[in-house]
Amino acid sequence: MIIGIPKEIKDNEHRVSVPPAGVHEFTNRGHIAFVESGAGSGSGFNDAEYVTAGAAILDSAADLWSRAEMIIKVKEPQESELPHLHDDLVLFTYLHLAAEEALTHAMLRSGVTGIAYETVQDSLGRLPLLEPMSEVAGRMAAQLVSRYLEKHEGGRGVLMGGVPGVAAAHIVILGAGTVGTNAAKIALGMGARVTLLDINLDRLRFLDNVLAGNLTTLYSNADNIAESIRSADGLIGSVLITGARAPMLVTRDMLPTMPEGSIIVDVAVDQGGCVETTRVTTHSAPTFVLDGVLHYGVANMPGAVPRTSSLALSNATLPFALKIADMGARAALRSDQALRLGLNTYAGHCAHPAVAETFALTYEEPMRLLDGASTLTAVPA
Numbered sequence: 118m119i120i121g122i123p124k125e126i127k128d129n130e131h132r133v134s135v136p137p138a139g140v141h142e143f144t145n146r147g148h149i150a151f152v153e154s155g156a157g158s159g160s161g162f163n164d165a166e167y168v169t170a171g172a173a174i175l176d177s178a179a180d181l182w183s184r185a186e187m188i189i190k191v192k193e194p195q196e197s198e199l200p201h202l203h204d205d206l207v208l209f210t211y212l213h214l215a216a217e218e219a220l221t222h223a224m225l226r227s228g229v230t231g232i233a234y235e236t237v238q239d240s241l242g243r244l245p246l247l248e249p250m251s252e253v254a255g256r257m258a259a260q261l262v263s264r265y266l267e268k269h270e271g272g273r274g275v276l277m278g279g280v281p282g283v284a285a286a287h288i289v290i291l292g293a294g295t296v297g298t299n300a301a302k303i304a305l306g307m308g309a310r311v312t313l314l315d316i317n318l319d320r321l322r323f324l325d326n327v328l329a330g331n332l333t334t335l336y337s338n339a340d341n342i343a344e345s346i347r348s349a350d351g352l353i354g355s356v357l358i359t360g361a362r363a364p365m366l367v368t369r370d371m372l373p374t375m376p377e378g379s380i381i382v383d384v385a386v387d388q389g390g391c392v393e394t395t396r397v398t399t400h401s402a403p404t405f406v407l408d409g410v411l412h413y414g415v416a417n418m419p420g421a422v423p424r425t426s427s428l429a430l431s432n433a434t435l436p437f438a439l440k441i442a443d444m445g446a447r448a449a450l451r452s453d454q455a456l457r458l459g460l461n462t463y464a465g466h467c468a469h470p471a472v473a474e475t476f477a478l479t480y481e482e483p484m485r486l487l488d489g490a491s492t493l494t495a496v497p498a
Contacts (some may be wrong), residue, residue: 118442120147121185123178127192129400131136132430133158135168135438139431144171148442151181155436156256160423164305166444182206187446189438191430192221192417204228207446211235211250213416214461215362215475216389222460225478230446232342234434236469237459245455246437248295249429251384253419255299258382262351263307265380265404271411273378275350278308285309285324286350291337291366293320295356296384298328303391304351312345326369342366348372353390354383362389362475364486369393377409388418399454459484481494 120143121283122135133156135143140150150172154164164174175181182188182201190210194202202208202224212233214221234246244251259277266272266286279285288304290297293315305328314337315321323332335341346352346367354373357361363385372394375381383395390396394407396441398414400421405412419426437456440451450457460468466481469472473480 118150118445119186120402120438120442121181121188122150122152122156122172123181123188123190123198124153125159125191125196125420126178126197127420130192130417132178132191132417132420132427132435133157133160133162133423134191134427135202136160136427136431137162137166139435139438140167140172141170142435142439143442146439146443149173151175151184151186153178153181157427158208160427162235187438187441189434191420191427193217194223199223199227202227202229204219204485206230207232207441209234209434209441211387212461213387214472215468216387218476219463221467221472221478223474225467227463228465229462230460230464231462232441232446232450232456232459233461233469234430234459235438237455239455244295246430246433246459249433250419251295253422253426253429254384255296256303257418257421258296258300258353258384259288259303259307259309260353262286262304262353262380262416264348265411265413266378271378271404271406272380273350273376277304281453285331287312287348288351288353289345289349290314290355291342292351292354292356292385293317293324293334294355294357297353297359298324299386300353300355301328301332305332309351312349314341314345337366339366343371343374346371347376349375350364350379352381352392354381354385354395356385356391357388358471363391365393365440367392367394370423372408372410375408375410378411380413382413384418386414390414395422401447407439447487457487460486463487 152167152172187207207230263277268274288309310331311334383390385391460483463486467478469481
């Protein structure tokens with residue numbers, strides 16, 4: 118198979134989808150790898166390393182997209198990349214389509230086979246290709262809260278761990294999944310007081326036993342959220358519904374109850390956000406202030422630590438990408454249920470129920486698509 122690894126063009130996105138070691142795995146198996154010049158530079162990998170791994174370097178992104186049979190990316194296609202999509206192409210990347218209606222329709226029109234990292238799901242319900250970036254984003258979220266609580270960044274001027282005689286910062290975390298757990302781990306390690314909310318009581322019991330520090334766990338409901346954020350120096354949104362838009366847990370009218378100079382880091386922003394006042398920001402303009410509360414809504418947070426993120430991401434995605442290359446997309450999808458759950462678009466059809474429901478599209482069960490069946494299942498709006 119011909120593999121294409123383009124340079125990411127999203128604002129301040131420095132990750133690369135496949136480091137040189139991963140390219141070596143493809144070329145060792147007889148596949149052809151094209152890498153856009155400079156694709157790895159933001160993560161510290163130069164073109165010469167890719168050539169040593171067996172790749173050919175292309176100067177033109179358009180040339181790479183047109184020659185590749187599978188494009189492996191980090192982030193969803195940007196507007197200038199949409200014309201490159203076509204029905205003979207496999208696109209393997211983060212898509213987050215439930216928060217991207219225009220992109221969803223563009224992919225359906227193109228007929229591209231779109232496989233989303235974030236909806237690949239194993240037999241235990243885990244999201245193995247989302248997990249490494251969730252680990253990075255969760256740990257970064259606590260660091261970002263600490264940074265933006267500093268006065269010169271617009272914050273309250275509160276130290277995360279406090280000092281003897283002065284209270285530590287109070288950090289509220291919505292969601293106790295991978296992001297929330299990692300955020301709590303770092304915040305607790307910095308000495309903060311952490312309130313962690315989730316609807317899964319078994320998960321809260323587990324974390325209450327294994328996390329060390331000043332931790333309070335609460336069942337996530339509207340009253341507990343409203344009460345917790347009244348004293349929050351920092352709020353981290355980390356809820357996730359696989360493939361679907363994030364639930365809105367903090368509403369506009371709750372915002373004035375938060376202390377002035379507090380900071381919201383909504384990690385769920387790439388799925389629409391769990392705070393009503395959140396909007397997508399960028400690494401070049403990461404924050405805005407509303408009702409005296411600082412908001413951070415960067416949708417590609419791990420792009421700020423690209424070396425770590427690129428290696429962690431490739432560790433998880435490479436086995437699936439190799440399977441697609443070795444077997445072909447259709448056979449790989451048919452044989453691997455986890456990978457098949459990652460299928461979002463195929464031959465102009467929507468193959469993920471949550472995306473279909475979000476935009477009132479017709480849903481086609483993936484195996485029916487792969488078998489060539491024409492029967493469609495309507496998903497109600």
